Amino acid sequence: MKARVGIADVAREAGVSIGTVSNVYNRPEIVAVETRIRVLSAIERLGYVRSENARVLRGQPSRLIAVPVHDLTDPFCMALVQGAEEAAREAGLAVLVCKSAQNTEEEARYLDLLKEQGVRGVLITPKDDSQSFTEALQGAGIPFVLMDHDARPSRPRGCSVTIDDVAGGRMAVQHLLDGGHRNVGFVSGPHHLLQDAQRRAGALEALARAGYPATSLREPVCPGMTATAGRQVGKRLLSDPNRPTALFCTNDLLALGVLQELREAGLRVPDDMALVGCDDIDYASSASVPLTSLQRPGRAMGATAVRLLEAETMLDDGEHDHGQVVLSPELVVRSSSRRETSTAQS
Amino acid sequence: MKARVGIADVAREAGVSIGTVSNVYNRPEIVAVETRIRVLSAIERLGYVRSENARVLRGQPSRLIAVPVHDLTDPFCMALVQGAEEAAREAGLAVLVCKSAQNTEEEARYLDLLKEQGVRGVLITPKDDSQSFTEALQGAGIPFVLMDHDARPSRPRGCSVTIDDVAGGRMAVQHLLDGGHRNVGFVSGPHHLLQDAQRRAGALEALARAGYPATSLREPVCPGMTATAGRQVGKRLLSDPNRPTALFCTNDLLALGVLQELREAGLRVPDDMALVGCDDIDYASSASVPLTSLQRPGRAMGATAVRLLEAETMLDDGEHDHGQVVLSPELVVRSSSRRETSTAQS
DNA sequence: TTGTAGGCGTTATCAC
DNA sequence: GTGATAACGCCTACAA
Numbered sequence: 001m002k003a004r005v006g007i008a009d010v011a012r013e014a015g016v017s018i019g020t021v022s023n024v025y026n027r028p029e030i031v032a033v034e035t036r037i038r039v040l041s042a043i044e045r046l047g048y049v050r051s052e053n054a055r056v057l058r059g060q061p062s063r064l065i066a067v068p069v070h071d072l073t074d075p076f077c078m079a080l081v082q083g084a085e086e087a088a089r090e091a092g093l094a095v096l097v098c099k100s101a102q103n104t105e106e107e108a109r110y111l112d113l114l115k116e117q118g119v120r121g122v123l124i125t126p127k128d129d130s131q132s133f134t135e136a137l138q139g140a141g142i143p144f145v146l147m148d149h150d151a152r153p154s155r156p157r158g159c160s161v162t163i164d165d166v167a168g169g170r171m172a173v174q175h176l177l178d179g180g181h182r183n184v185g186f187v188s189g190p191h192h193l194l195q196d197a198q199r200r201a202g203a204l205e206a207l208a209r210a211g212y213p214a215t216s217l218r219e220p221v222c223p224g225m226t227a228t229a230g231r232q233v234g235k236r237l238l239s240d241p242n243r244p245t246a247l248f249c250t251n252d253l254l255a256l257g258v259l260q261e262l263r264e265a266g267l268r269v270p271d272d273m274a275l276v277g278c279d280d281i282d283y284a285s286s287a288s289v290p291l292t293s294l295q296r297p298g299r300a301m302g303a304t305a306v307r308l309l310e311a312e313t314m315l316d317d318g319e320h321d322h323g324q325v326v327l328s329p330e331l332v333v334r335s336s337s338r339r340e341t342s343t344a345q346s
Numbered sequence: 347m348k349a350r351v352g353i354a355d356v357a358r359e360a361g362v363s364i365g366t367v368s369n370v371y372n373r374p375e376i377v378a379v380e381t382r383i384r385v386l387s388a389i390e391r392l393g394y395v396r397s398e399n400a401r402v403l404r405g406q407p408s409r410l411i412a413v414p415v416h417d418l419t420d421p422f423c424m425a426l427v428q429g430a431e432e433a434a435r436e437a438g439l440a441v442l443v444c445k446s447a448q449n450t451e452e453e454a455r456y457l458d459l460l461k462e463q464g465v466r467g468v469l470i471t472p473k474d475d476s477q478s479f480t481e482a483l484q485g486a487g488i489p490f491v492l493m494d495h496d497a498r499p500s501r502p503r504g505c506s507v508t509i510d511d512v513a514g515g516r517m518a519v520q521h522l523l524d525g526g527h528r529n530v531g532f533v534s535g536p537h538h539l540l541q542d543a544q545r546r547a548g549a550l551e552a553l554a555r556a557g558y559p560a561t562s563l564r565e566p567v568c569p570g571m572t573a574t575a576g577r578q579v580g581k582r583l584l585s586d587p588n589r590p591t592a593l594f595c596t597n598d599l600l601a602l603g604v605l606q607e608l609r610e611a612g613l614r615v616p617d618d619m620a621l622v623g624c625d626d627i628d629y630a631s632s633a634s635v636p637l638t639s640l641q642r643p644g645r646a647m648g649a650t651a652v653r654l655l656e657a658e659t660m661l662d663d664g665e666h667d668h669g670q671v672v673l674s675p676e677l678v679v680r681s682s683s684r685r686e687t688s689t690a691q692s
Numbered sequence: 693t694t695g696t697a698g699g700c701g702t703t704a705t706c707a708c
Numbered sequence: 709g710t711g712a713t714a715a716c717g718c719c720t721a722c723a724a
Contacts, residue, residue: 006701017711022703032709052462053399054701057716063463064442072428073421082418085444094459096410097443098431113440115395117409227632253632260634283629286573286599288606352717363695368719378693400717403700 005046014042025050062120063093065309067302068100068110069125075281076298077125080147083302084123091310093120100125104132111136121309123147123302134158143312145305150194159308161301161325165195168294168329169202169248172276175292175331176246177210179274179339185218185244187233187254189225196250199278199294203248218244222254230257237273238265245273246337252277252284252293259289259336275336290334297327351392360388371396408466409439411655413648414446414456415471421627422644423471426493429648430469437656439466446471450478457482467655469493469648480504489658491651496540505654505669507647511541514640514675515548515594518622521638521677522592523556525620525685531564531590533579533600535571542596545624545640549594564590568600576603583619584611591619592683598623598630598639605635605682621682636680643673 011018016039023031024039031039042048056062067084069077085095096119101107111133114122121143124133137144138157146160176184186203188196204214220236223229230253237243238261249255255277262273269275269289277284280295308323357364362385369377370385377385388394402408413430415423431441442465447453457479460468467489470479483490484503492506522530532549534542550560566582569575576599583589584607595601601623608619615621615635623630626641654669 004701008701018701019703019711019713020709023710026703030709035709049458049461051403051464051701053403053464054716055703056399057397057403057700057718058702058704059716060703072431073424075419075421078419078424081443082445085418089444094442094463095444096440097427098435098441099428112395116398117440118397118399253629256629256632264634281629283599283602283627286602288610288634350717354717364718365695365697365720366693369694372719376693381693397717400700401719403702403717404719405700406719 004051005048007048007050009046010039010042010048013046014039056118061313062118064096064117064119065093065306066096066098066114066117066119066122068098068122070100070127072097072099076279076296079298080123080125080302080305083299083304084306085302086299087303087306091306093306093310100127101133107133107136111140114142115140120313121145123305123309125149131157143309145308145312147301147305150198157322159305159312159323159325161304161308161327163296163301164326164328165198166202166205168278168296168331169199170206171202171329171331172199172248172278172294173203173206174209175333175337176248176274176276177206179246179270179337181244181246181274182212183218183242183244183246184216185220185237185247186250187220187222187230187247187258188250189222189229189254191225199248199250225251225254227253227257227260230254230259231261232257234258234261234265238262238267243273246270246275247273248276248278250278252279252281252291255291255293255336256283256287259287259291263288270335270337270339276331277336280332284332285334287336289336292334292337293332295330295332297330300327350397351394353394353396355392356385356388356394359392360385402464407659408464410442410463410465411439411652412442412444412460412463412465412468414444414468416446416473418443418445422625422642425644426469426471426648426651429645429650430652431648432645433649433652437652439652439656446473447479453479453482457486460488461486466659467491469651469655471495477503489655491654491658493647493651496544503668505651505658505671507650507654507671507673509642509647510672510674511544512548512551514624514642515545516552517548517675517677518545518594518624518640519549519552520555521679521683522594522620522622523552525592525616525683527590527592527620528558529564529588529590529592530562531566531583531593532596533566533568533576533593533604534596535568535575535600537571545594545596571597571600573599573603573606576600576605577607578603580604580607580611584608584613589619592616592621593619594622594624596624598625598627598637601637601639601682602629602633605633605637609634616681616683616685622677623682626678630678631680633682635682638680638683639678641676641678643675646673 007018007021011021021039024036067081071077088095101110123145125147126149144158150162220233222233255275277291277293280293284291284293304325353364353367356367367385370382413427417423434441447456469491471493472495490504566579568579601621623637623639626639630637630639650671
C-alpha cells in the first residue's frame with residue numbers, strides 16, 4: 001500500500017499540472033470542461049482527498065470550531081452541542097468538543113490547544129461573569145460566540161445567543177392563569193440563580209398583566225433543586241390551608257417531586273394542583289402524570305451560534321455588528337396543567 | 347496587531363537559530379541549559395504556540411480523534427464521549443464529535459472529512475453488523491476502536507471494548523434471587539435486540555445456578571420500551587394470580603412504568619414486587635421509589651477506547667495484537683429491590 | 693552544541 | 709486555459 005496520494009499523483013494521472021488540479025477545486029470556472037472532467041475522474045480513481053492541514057497552513061480558513069461545555073452529560077449542554085454539530089456539518093465544519101476549563105491554568109492550556117489547532121472559532125457558555133477567557137480569545141484573535149449568558153457586558157465583544165427567561169416565566173404563569181388559576185405559586189431553588197430571578201420577574205409580569213399584585217405570587221421555600229426537595233415542598237403544601245392551585249417550578253425534578261408527594265396523598269393533578277416544570281427533561285413526558293414543562297431551545301441555540309460564527313468569520317476582517325440573538329423558550333403543555341383531562345395525550 | 351508569531355520570531359528574540367528553537371521542543375536534552383531557558387523565556391514573552399497544521403504536514407502524528415455517535419443527546423452515547431474526552435485530554439488529544447452516518451453516502455462524506463483532517467483514529471459504535479465503515483477506514487489506513495459491539499466478526503480488524511451483558515443479566519437476577527425471590531420475571535421490548543438476548547441468557551444462567559429450570563423465568567409480553575409500555579405490563583401483572591414477586595426490566599423507562607402502575611394500584615415496592623431496571627438513567631434515583639438499575643459503564647468504555655487507540659497508534663507500524671477489552675456492568679442497588687426498607691437510601 | 697537547507701501538500705501569482 | 713514556482717510553518721538530517 002502506497003503512501004498518501006497527493007495532488008501530484010492526480011496531476012500525473014490526469015496528464016495535467018499541479019496548478020490545474022488545484023484550479024479544479026478552487027476556481028472551477030476557469031478550467032476547460034474537458035480538462036475538468038479528466039481531472040475529476042482521476043481524483044475519483046485515485047481516491048484523492050485534499051490535506052486540510054496543508055490548506056490551513058497555506059492560509060485557508062480552518063474548518064474546526066471548538067465547543068467547550070460545562071458537563072458533557074448534561075442534557076442541555078448536549079442539546080447545544082447537537083445543534084452546533086448539525087449546523088456545523090451543514091456548513092462543512094467539524095466540531096471539537098470538550099469539558100470547559102475549571103480554572104485559569106486549564107483555561108490557558110486549552111487556549112494553547114485552540115491556537116495550535118488553529119480553530120476557526122469557539123462557542124462558549126460562560127458560567128460566571130469572569131471575562132478572562134473571552135479576553136484571552138480576543139487577544140489571540142479567535143472569534144467566539146457567547147451562548148446562554150444573560151449577564152452580558154454593556155459593550156459585547158462578540159456575538160451572542162441567549163434565551164429569554166423572563167418571557168419563559170411569563171409564559172408559564174400566563175398559561176396557568178389562562179387555566180383559570182388565581183392562586184399561583186413559584187418554586188425555585190435556594191441559590192438565587194440569575195435565570196430563576198428572570199423567570200420570577202416574568203411570572204410577576206404575567207400576574208401584573210392580569211391585574212394581580214406582586215404579593216399574590218406564593219413562594220414556598222425550597223431546600224434544593226432535586227426531587228427530594230420537591231417532595232418536601234409538596235409535604236408542606238399539603239398542610240397549607242390556603243395552598244396555591246397551580247405551581248411553576250423552575251426545575252423538572254422539583255416539579256416531579258411535588259407531583260409524587262401530592263399524588264401519594266391522594267390529590268389529583270392537574271385538578272387539585274396544576275404543575276409546570278422547567279427544562280423538559282427526558283422523563284417529564286413519562287411521569288405518572290406527564291409534566292408540562294418550559295423547554296429551553298438548546299439545539300436552536302447551538303445552531304444559531306454556529307451561524308453567527310460563520311457570518312462573523314466570512315466577512316474579511318470587515319468589522320461587522322456583533323449579532324445578539326435572543327431565543328424564546330417554549331411551553332410544552334402536557335397533562336399536569338391541562339384542565340380537560342379528557343384530551344390528555346403526549 | 348501583528349500576524350501570527352512564528353518560530354522565526356522566537357529564534358530572533360532569543361538570538362538563536364530556528365533549528366535550536368525546534369530542538370527545545372523536540373529534543374530538549376541536546377540543547378544547552380542556558381540556551382534553553384533563553385528560548386523558553388522568548389517563547390513565553392512572545393506567546394508563541396506551534397502550528398499543529400505544520401507539524402502534522404511535516405509528518406507528526408495528528409492529535410485529533412473522531413467519535414461519531416448515534417445520538418448526541420442519548421445519555422449513554424454522551425457517557426462514551428465524556429470518557430473519551432477525559433482520556434483524550436490526558437493524552438493531549440482533542441475529540442472531534444459528530445452524529446454517526448445514517449447511510450452509505452453520508453459515510454463516504456464523513457470518511458473524506460476524516461481523511462482531510464488527518465485524524466489519528468476513530469472510535470466507532472456500530473449499530474448493526476455492516477462492516478462497510480470499518481472496511482473503509484481500514485482501506486484509508488485510519489486506525490479505529492470498536493465500542494459496545496457484541497457481534498464482532500471472528501477475525502477482528504481492530505481493538506474493541508464491549509460490555510458483558512450476559513454478566514449483567516446474571517447479576518440482576520442473582521440479586522433478586524439473593525433477596526429471597528423465587529418467582530422472577532424478565533421484561534424486554536418487542537425488538538429482540540442482541541443485548542436483550544444476552545441479558546436474558548445471563549438471567550437464565552443465574553436461575554440455573556440456583557437450581558431452577560429455564561421455564562421458571564416468567565416473561566410477560568411487552569409492547570415497547572417506554573413507560574407507557576411498562577404501565578401496560580404492570581396492569582396485566584396486577585390481574586395475574588401467579589405473578590412474579592420480582593422483575594428485571596431491560597430498560598429503566600419500562601421499569602418506571604411498571605412502578606407507577608403497581609403503586610397506583612396500592613402495591614408496595616419492593617415488598618410486593620421488587621424491580622430492577624437497566625441503564626440507570628438520570629431519573630432512576632429520583633423516582634417515587636428509587637430504582638435499582640443495571641448500569642452500563644459508558645464512561646469507562648470511552649476512556650478505555652482512547653487508551654487502546656493510543657496503544658495502537660504509538661507502536662510504529664509494528665502489528666500488535668488488537669486488544670479486546672470486556673467491561674462489566676454494575677448493579678446500582680436502590681430501594682426498589684431492597685428487602686429491608688428501613689435502611690432505604692439512594 | 694548550534695545553524696542551514698530541503699521538503700511536507702496546498703494555493704496563488706505569474707508567465708506562457 | 710494551463711504550467712511552473714514561491715510561499716505557508718515546522719521538523720530533521722547534516723554540516724559546522
